[in-house]
Amino acid sequence: MCVENGFAVFHAHPLILGSRSEPRQEAEEN
Secondary structure, X not given: XXXXXXXXXXXXXXXXXXXHHHHHHHHHHO
């Protein structure tokens, strides 16, 4: 359970950060 929780958080962290950083960089470039 601990491993699954850590994996989910680790997967969600980069997803949220990447999802928010991706559109931000695109908007800056545009």
